Amino acid sequence: MNNKLLLNKEFFKISLEKMAALTEENRDYWTELDSDIGDGDHGINLSIGFRGVTEKLQENYDNSNDINDLLKKSGMILLSKVGGASGPLYGSFFMKIGKDVVGKNEVTFVEFVDMLKNGIEAIQMRGKAELGDKTMLDTLLPGLDYLELHKEDEDSIKVLEDAVAIMKQGSDSTIPLVAKKGRAMRLGERAIGHRDPGSASSWMLINVFLEEMKKQVEKV
Numbered sequence: 281m282n283n284k285l286l287l288n289k290e291f292f293k294i295s296l297e298k299m300a301a302l303t304e305e306n307r308d309y310w311t312e313l314d315s316d317i318g319d320g321d322h323g324i325n326l327s328i329g330f331r332g333v334t335e336k337l338q339e340n341y342d343n344s345n346d347i348n349d350l351l352k353k354s355g356m357i358l359l360s361k362v363g364g365a366s367g368p369l370y371g372s373f374f375m376k377i378g379k380d381v382v383g384k385n386e387v388t389f390v391e392f393v394d395m396l397k398n399g400i401e402a403i404q405m406r407g408k409a410e411l412g413d414k415t416m417l418d419t420l421l422p423g424l425d426y427l428e429l430h431k432e433d434e435d436s437i438k439v440l441e442d443a444v445a446i447m448k449q450g451s452d453s454t455i456p457l458v459a460k461k462g463r464a465m466r467l468g469e470r471a472i473g474h475r476d477p478g479s480a481s482s483w484m485l486i487n488v489f490l491e492e493m494k495k496q497v498e499k500v
């Protein structure tokens with residue numbers, strides 16, 4: 281039945297609001313992770329960015345019925361407001377996630393997976409990182425592989441649930457790694473034993489989509 285799931289623009293709008301709330305809750309945690317191996321601004325930067333998005337949402341800046349419009353504008357706010365590496369990466373994600381659903385106001389789960397693929401590819405293009413470089417891609421790529429294999433499965437919620445679990449493991453997998461990207465690279469072996477902050481924020485943000493999707497199914 282979940283394959284009948286349709287995700288409308290309101291779903292994405294609420295997800296963005298929940299992502300902003302999640303960012304406030306985890307601001308100190310993400311910043312602490314970044315203090316260990318970076319410059320200690322990951323949580324603060326994302327908080328500034330998502331506050332910008334929330335403000336615009338409240339102003340009802342996007343009253344079109346176009347999912348891409350909403351996500352692209354949010355991405356542009358993140359890109360312009362967020363410093364550090366995470367701004368351009370998350371900004372690109374949201375700017376590109378809707379590029380194949382221009383003009384649509386609802387998408388299927390399969391289309392949703394294709395959207396994530398576009399967003400994650402944009403992150404990869406921008407950051408030029410590979411699997412195992414100790415970045416958010418260690419979270420996102422294994423999850424995406426799973427989603428692509430299972431996107432047509434009967435139970436969409438279960439598919440996303442499993443993918444999020446894989447993403448969480450992907451974040452754990454960054455702990456023993458030496459960094460090959462970002463500031464943590466300079467630390468060499470001293471980065472070992474620390475979780476990459478972007479790997480943490482990325483699975484937690486994708487998890488917001490899962491939580492909101494579960495609520496959609498309850499409503500049906």
Ligand SMILES: [Mg+2]
Nearest residue numbers: 318319321364
């Ligand atoms: Mg930083």
